Amino acid sequence: MALTYQQLLTAVPLVLRAGNVPNIVGDAGIGKSALVEEVARQMGAQLYTTVVSLSEKGDLAIPVPPLTSDSFVETKDYGRLANVQYGYAETLIRIIKFAEGHPEQPIIWFLDEFNRGSQAVQSELMNLVLQRRINSLQLPAQVKMIIAENPDSTMLGFGDREYDVAVGDAAINDRTVRLVMTTAPAEWLKWARHRQPAINPLVIKYLSDHPDRLLVVASGPESDLTPTPRAWERVSSNLDELERLPRPVQEQLASDLFTGDLGAVVGESFAQFVLAQGSELTLAAVQTSAAGQEQFHSATEAVKVNLLREWVAQPGAYGLDTEQGAAAFVKLLRLVSADGQVAIAQSVGEAGLPLLTAMYQQAATVPAGAVATLYRELARVASQGERHR
Secondary structure (H helix, E strand, O other), X not given: OOEOXXXXXXXXXXXXXXXXXXXXXXXXXXXXXXXXXXHHHHHOOEEEEEEHHHOOOOOOEEEEOOOOHHHEEEEOOOEEEEOOEEEEOHHHHHHHHHHHHOOOOOEEEEEEOXXXXXXXXXXXXXXXXXXXXXXXXXXXXXXXXXXXXOOOOOOOOOOOOOOOOOOOOHHHHHHEEEEEEOOOHHHHHHHHHHOOOOOOHHHHHHHHHOHHHOOOOOOOHHHOOOOXXXXXXXXXXXXXXXXXXXHHHHHHHHHHHHXXXXXXXXXXXXXXXXXXXXOOOOHHHHHHOHHHHHHHHHOOHHHHHHHHHHHHHOOOOOOOOOHHHHHHHHHHHOOOOHHHHHHHHHHHHHOOHHHHHHHHHHHHHOOOOHHXXXXXXXXXXXXXXXXXX
């Protein structure tokens, strides 16, 4: 059995309220860290994170050599003993200070990638998780612990996993509540549609058609890269930037860019999907037919931007310095996002002085005309683009 992201938003706080330690187990990139951040936000808790796989033995506490005579204890039978003190990690010090300053606010200490740490580090963390103590330092009562692990092949349902992890310690297994995390494409897509910054619509459209590709478990060394929810977020932001580039450059980069996150099979499939969008909609259709302009309304952002940039470069009989061309162009420009408009305005600027001069002269001749309107619109967009740099 496994729980989805939304179900875990209920289960994890429940386990914490019961005084127990949740152990969230899930594949890399599935969203464990994002889940803990959301749990902390909903609980109004201050969150501190330690990535155990990056920790070394002694990171949490190191002995400080005796510095004064007060650091020594004289005994009758055992001689002079050093009363060793400890120096503690910055994260632990910040937790203690926050607890003293905010005694009523819950604190979550998240130990991420717990079973990817060395055996020495895991042993050092045992008392922290099991006894809530490091040497003589007791954690404040308001500190709640959450650990997260990648699955190992001994865990039920994960026999095919090959993560470089240490097999779970029996003491940890017995003292924590294992909550296995799974993906729910419908949940993820709902989240993606409302996320800010937004997930690229093409990612949403592709995964709506292929929900089984939200998470693909690697089946061997030949598939070292596979899709995960976290990988799709990176793909979305990369695609946002790719769409700003000219079409020929998009065609050159798309396959390598996406396979670098999703692996060869899904990455190539997604690249072909992206490049195929709007291929049936031509510039000529947009310029000359009502049907083409209607189709433009429902096209993706990338298709809209590419078509209008193509129009700037190859206007034909519908130049931006003509009333007919400018009237059609400005109407479609207003259907593009603010970022897309900036990219198009840049293309107009890159077209050179002859076009800008011709537009300016026509605007001066017919101040109330379409060219004048387009000229003012492009100037406004360019000005906004400069302010946001």
